[in-house]
Amino acid sequence: MTMRENRLATKPGTDEPGWLTTGERVVYQGRMTVVERNVELPDGSRTRFEVDTSAPFAVAVLIVLPGDEIVLTRQYRYPIDQWIYDLPAGGGNLGESPIDAAIRECEEETGLVAGSIEPLLTFSPNPGRSSWLVHLFIATAVDEGTADLSDPAEQVRVVRMPLAELDALIRAGGIVDPTLLIARTMATARGHLPSL
Known part of the structure; x- marks a missing residue:
């Protein structure tokens, strides 16, 4: 397993890798908060993804x-x-x-x-x-x-x-x-x- 694969794994011992967050910024904050995250996908490609982070829970x-x-x-x-x-x-x-x-x-x-x-x-x-x-x-x-x-x-x-x-x-x-x-x-x- 490479270092990148190890960082992306969601559970130890599984072959279901997650996405690696490489950066983020708040794109909207009001009654809700939206964060844009830079992510690296398991295949090494990169993209952005918006996430609602309005409350801790x-x-x-x-x-x-x-x-x-x-x-x-x-x-x-x-x-x-x-x-x-x-x-x-x-x-x-x-x-x-x-x-x-x-x-x-x-x-x-x-x-x-x-x-x-x-x-x-x-x-x-x-x-x-x-x-x-x-x-x-x-x-x-x-x-x-x-x-x-x-x-x-x-x-x-x-x-x-x-x-x-x-x-x-x-x-x-x-x-x-x-x-x-x-x-x-x-x-x-x-x-x-x-x-x-």
Whole structure:
């Protein structure tokens, strides 16, 4: 194995080389951050690739209340020009743990403090373009807290919905947020909720 092949290998002992980053620059920074990276491909050729590095990570919380009632958020999503149901969620801060970010985002968006919270899944929402992961949690006990909706672009409506109604919306194609769909699936897989 050559030095270059060794630097490009993603896992020791595999023959699946990755790309080597040789430089980068921020090409846009606003509500999101886009970095252009200079990369060397396994065959030695070079190219540039843009990556969304907007947050160190993101979090989302599926809140399940007694009686199989789900707490959702309803927000206008400008890129798709649509009001959608989704989960209390947001970006994590540098130095913040995913669970602390999840508890913070839950209270900021819903006014509820997660008292019993556990991880469901960590996944990449867009592995072809973004570098950050989403840490998905489930909360099964909450206390009253204080919502903080000081960002004018975040007009969050809190919705309490019976699980049967959510499932009917999913079956009808009325849920477009992938994190909510993944949370519903993982809650079933982990035994927290009945099958869809």
